[in-house]
Amino acid sequence: MPEFLTLLSPDEARSLLFRHLPDLQSAAEKLETHLALERVTAAPVRSPHPLPEFPRSTVDGYAVHAGDTFGASDSLPAYLKVIGEVPMGDEAQFTLAPGEAAIIHTGGMLPEGANAVVMLENTQHVQREERKERGENNNSPGSCVRGRCALEIEVLRAVADGENTLRVGEDVTEGQIVIPAGARIRPAEIGGLMALGITHLRVATKPKVGIISSGDEIVHPESDPRPGQVRDINSYTLAALVTRAGGAPVLYGIVADKLAALKTLAARALTECDLVVITAGSSASARDMTAEAISSLGSPGVLVHGVNIRPGKPTILAVCDGKALIGLPGNPVSALVVAWLFVVPLIERLLGLPIDRPRTTLMAKLTINIPSQAGREDWVAVKLTPRLEQSGSEITGWLAEPVFAKSNLIFSLAAADGLLRIPPDATGLSAGEVVEVVLM
Amino acid sequence: MPEFLTLLSPDEARSLLFRHLPDLQSAAEKLETHLALERVTAAPVRSPHPLPEFPRSTVDGYAVHAGDTFGASDSLPAYLKVIGEVPMGDEAQFTLAPGEAAIIHTGGMLPEGANAVVMLENTQHVQREERKERGENNNSPGSCVRGRCALEIEVLRAVADGENTLRVGEDVTEGQIVIPAGARIRPAEIGGLMALGITHLRVATKPKVGIISSGDEIVHPESDPRPGQVRDINSYTLAALVTRAGGAPVLYGIVADKLAALKTLAARALTECDLVVITAGSSASARDMTAEAISSLGSPGVLVHGVNIRPGKPTILAVCDGKALIGLPGNPVSALVVAWLFVVPLIERLLGLPIDRPRTTLMAKLTINIPSQAGREDWVAVKLTPRLEQSGSEITGWLAEPVFAKSNLIFSLAAADGLLRIPPDATGLSAGEVVEVVLM
Numbered sequence: 001m002p003e004f005l006t007l008l009s010p011d012e013a014r015s016l017l018f019r020h021l022p023d024l025q026s027a028a029e030k031l032e033t034h035l036a037l038e039r040v041t042a043a044p045v046r047s048p049h050p051l052p053e054f055p056r057s058t059v060d061g062y063a064v065h066a067g068d069t070f071g072a073s074d075s076l077p078a079y080l081k082v083i084g085e086v087p088m089g090d091e092a093q094f095t096l097a098p099g100e101a102a103i104i105h106t107g108g109m110l111p112e113g114a115n116a117v118v119m120l121e122n123t124q125h126v127q128r129e130e131r132k133e134r135g136e137n138n139n140s141p142g143s144c145v146r147g148r149c150a151l152e153i154e155v156l157r158a159v160a161d162g163e164n165t166l167r168v169g170e171d172v173t174e175g176q177i178v179i180p181a182g183a184r185i186r187p188a189e190i191g192g193l194m195a196l197g198i199t200h201l202r203v204a205t206k207p208k209v210g211i212i213s214s215g216d217e218i219v220h221p222e223s224d225p226r227p228g229q230v231r232d233i234n235s236y237t238l239a240a241l242v243t244r245a246g247g248a249p250v251l252y253g254i255v256a257d258k259l260a261a262l263k264t265l266a267a268r269a270l271t272e273c274d275l276v277v278i279t280a281g282s283s284a285s286a287r288d289m290t291a292e293a294i295s296s297l298g299s300p301g302v303l304v305h306g307v308n309i310r311p312g313k314p315t316i317l318a319v320c321d322g323k324a325l326i327g328l329p330g331n332p333v334s335a336l337v338v339a340w341l342f343v344v345p346l347i348e349r350l351l352g353l354p355i356d357r358p359r360t361t362l363m364a365k366l367t368i369n370i371p372s373q374a375g376r377e378d379w380v381a382v383k384l385t386p387r388l389e390q391s392g393s394e395i396t397g398w399l400a401e402p403v404f405a406k407s408n409l410i411f412s413l414a415a416a417d418g419l420l421r422i423p424p425d426a427t428g429l430s431a432g433e434v435v436e437v438v439l440m
Numbered sequence: 441m442p443e444f445l446t447l448l449s450p451d452e453a454r455s456l457l458f459r460h461l462p463d464l465q466s467a468a469e470k471l472e473t474h475l476a477l478e479r480v481t482a483a484p485v486r487s488p489h490p491l492p493e494f495p496r497s498t499v500d501g502y503a504v505h506a507g508d509t510f511g512a513s514d515s516l517p518a519y520l521k522v523i524g525e526v527p528m529g530d531e532a533q534f535t536l537a538p539g540e541a542a543i544i545h546t547g548g549m550l551p552e553g554a555n556a557v558v559m560l561e562n563t564q565h566v567q568r569e570e571r572k573e574r575g576e577n578n579n580s581p582g583s584c585v586r587g588r589c590a591l592e593i594e595v596l597r598a599v600a601d602g603e604n605t606l607r608v609g610e611d612v613t614e615g616q617i618v619i620p621a622g623a624r625i626r627p628a629e630i631g632g633l634m635a636l637g638i639t640h641l642r643v644a645t646k647p648k649v650g651i652i653s654s655g656d657e658i659v660h661p662e663s664d665p666r667p668g669q670v671r672d673i674n675s676y677t678l679a680a681l682v683t684r685a686g687g688a689p690v691l692y693g694i695v696a697d698k699l700a701a702l703k704t705l706a707a708r709a710l711t712e713c714d715l716v717v718i719t720a721g722s723s724a725s726a727r728d729m730t731a732e733a734i735s736s737l738g739s740p741g742v743l744v745h746g747v748n749i750r751p752g753k754p755t756i757l758a759v760c761d762g763k764a765l766i767g768l769p770g771n772p773v774s775a776l777v778v779a780w781l782f783v784v785p786l787i788e789r790l791l792g793l794p795i796d797r798p799r800t801t802l803m804a805k806l807t808i809n810i811p812s813q814a815g816r817e818d819w820v821a822v823k824l825t826p827r828l829e830q831s832g833s834e835i836t837g838w839l840a841e842p843v844f845a846k847s848n849l850i851f852s853l854a855a856a857d858g859l860l861r862i863p864p865d866a867t868g869l870s871a872g873e874v875v876e877v878v879l880m
Contacts, residue, residue: 051849088723090666107657108668186680187681188856188880195671216527221639240630413632440628
């Protein structure tokens with residue numbers, strides 16, 4: 001076993017790695033907006049025009065001159081003549097004169113002369129009797145304007161200039177940055193881009209992550225293993241993790257524990273990819289060979305050999321001529337945890353995602369004590385079960401039960417819902433403690 | 441405006457909808473395991489053979505008879521003869537006799553006659569001097585067994601039967617259900633399946649979700665809108681949401697606010713899809729028309745017209761001949777929030793995902809008071825900013841600031857990180873409260 005005399009914590013190791021990769025940045029490519037879900041913007045997106053592009057009503061009601069409703073109330077309504085209806089999807093073919101109103105629907109374009117909308121529920125049609133009281137009759141010329149036989153309405157509440165409308169540019173103004181660079185495209189961004197007619201978008205190219213599985217005992221999953229052989233797990237768990245993180249996995253297959261073969265394959269992967277991940281054979285000598293192969297590929301070479309973490313201590317972090325190489329332990333669970341701690345952040349950095357963005361977790365109550373060695377960061381797989389309220393129907397919280405398994409078997413991880421971090425300065429966690437679980 | 445006299449809460453409305461869809465279940469299809477990430481198993485997966493298939497070492501060291509190490513300690517080591525090395529990926533060509541050991545690497549197959557492994561660090565080579573003291577010399581025939589010139593080791597710690605080994609079937613036994621039905625495939629599941637040589641898998645077919653955008657004012661995003669027209673947002677935000685949830689969106693385009701046209705298109709979508717979503721035109725009359733069209737498509741028809749929620753009150757939930765139809769408000773933000781509350785759970789139900797599975801959120805401190813009407817469930821878009829420790833480098837928590845925008849503009853949602861629920865029984869949330877934010 002190589003001696004790990006002064007092991008860095010995962011955070012320290014990652015910082016050291018990133019300090020040697022100052023200019024990590026994926027290339028960019030143009031994509032149709034509707035295909036850009038989960039991709040990351042390569043440049044800020046500016047609005048080509050204001051939104052909305054025309055003044056719109058936000059309610060169903062009557063477009064009015066706000067001034068015409070001044071002081072209107074239930075007891076002292078304002079009387080307005082309705083000269084027409086604003087069609088949806090078109091501009092009105094009339095202009096409001098003082099004392100006039102027009103029927104308008106939510107989203108309709110304010111007609112010329114209108115600057116506010118009275119909600120339908122704050123109006124009522126003038127009744128025959130009232131109009132008679134006011135000395136009019138239904139067929140009086142006064143209720144017809146410019147050839148249209150108009151309703152008359154009572155406005156029961158005054159509206160202010162702009163009330164119940166959207167001004168031009170109220171959502172976004174022309175030239176405004178509407179999406180910054182390094183933003184992950186969600187449904188809302190796709191909607192905003194479509195609203196602006198931005199149907200193509202520059203996004204970061206998916207970083208190519210080369211994956212090499214090494215080990216004399218490893219065979220392809222389609223194979224029937226002979227005694228002593230096991231099927232390749234790591235190529236596929238890592239490919240899935242890379243895909244999830246927004247990268248493009250490139251599988252280089254299985255290489256035997258032979259230095260020359262490993263060097264050749266790793267060199268090729270390093271040329272073709274943005275980042276290379278090698279899972280070492282599981283023995284100490286195979287791991288040492290991985291470190292030797294990586295060292296030969298460029299400078300500065302191996303930065304970290306061994307991290308103060310469980311699982312995953314025999315991790316290798318290297319930078320060769322500006323590209324990162326990560327040597328992962330051969331154990332599938334260790335490999336997955338370490339990849340999640342080092343490979344995913346590298347992919348996110350390549351994509352341009354900010355490091356300090358919010359991440360979700362689940363709070364759960366721990367069922368048993370978990371001891372941990374002070375100074376070492378532990379990641380423990382846990383299974384979550386719901387805590388139900390007395391009626392048994394509503395979930396009031398979660399219980400986290402560690403999935404302990406000898407030597408981190410792959411199905412112990414498949415049986416787990418998430419991972420729990422025990423920080424280096426802790427000596428364990430206690431039963432009943434509320435802990436933060438990262439779902440896998 | 442139609443009157444919503446007795447509006448159901450979102451939870452009540454969803455329960456009512458689900459009660460009318462007792463047999464919701466997507467079809468199944470066969471897929472290559474390495475392509476099944478994020479898909480949902482359609483049937484339980486059973487292990488075709490135990491894992492591991494042979495007894496393996498979990499450490500680097502020496503394969504031994506545990507009994508040969510009985511009582512061994514630093515002061516009283518057990519002496520064993522090393523008769524060979526177990527090759528990685530193959531079975532040993534020898535059998536351990538009493539008093540014998542074999543070099544073995546992590547993952548190596550235990551040789552016949554061995555039942556435990558002593559860790560390398562708990563052994564040492566017998567020194568020339570010691571061997572001399574014991575009256576031997578290095579070339580004595582005693583150190584060579586069956587033609588192999590063997591080392592002799594001191595074992596400094598006793599091992600128990602099975603120690604530092606994996607038994608056959610210790611991870612999974614033959615015939616064991618290793619993944620239940622209705623499980624979302626993660627990297628760990630892919631790894632487990634590959635370990636078992638299961639390279640194909642039955643998963644739930646992606647539910648087809650038909651999406652119809654209605655409204656006289658709506659034009660295709662590629663169009664140059666005339667005054668009064670706006671580009672289609674909802675088709676694309678909903679398609680993205682459906683994709684994220686594991687469904688397959690089918691876009692039926694834009695239909696004008698004409699009853700016959702809407703009926704025809706909705707009927708076609710209902711035939712071709714598992715679930716249909718119609719975003720109504722934004723006016724009250726257009727929404728009523730959507731309800732009328734939906735009612736005509738099958739029984740029992742509209743179950744819910746109006747939900748006690750903001751945004752999203754004018755939501756329509758319907759079941760027509762065993763399939764769900766959801767009428768969403770035309771406002772893009774309302775449509776997205778309501779789709780997330782009703783369409784996503786329907787997709788998950790179709791996929792067979794359990795409802796009570798764990799979900800992650802982010803806890804944040806609210807920056808200002810948010811009032812809310814008692815009895816109504818509110819969903820408020822919030823922007824999250826990190827709270828930094830004094831040195832300014834480490835994030836100690838998050839601040840949630842509501843993104844208030846008139847009429848729920850699409851870019852207010854694009855500017856938000858997540859949604860915050862104000863339950864029906866609350867009259868608001870207070871500044872400083874720690875709230876649970878769902879990331880979008």
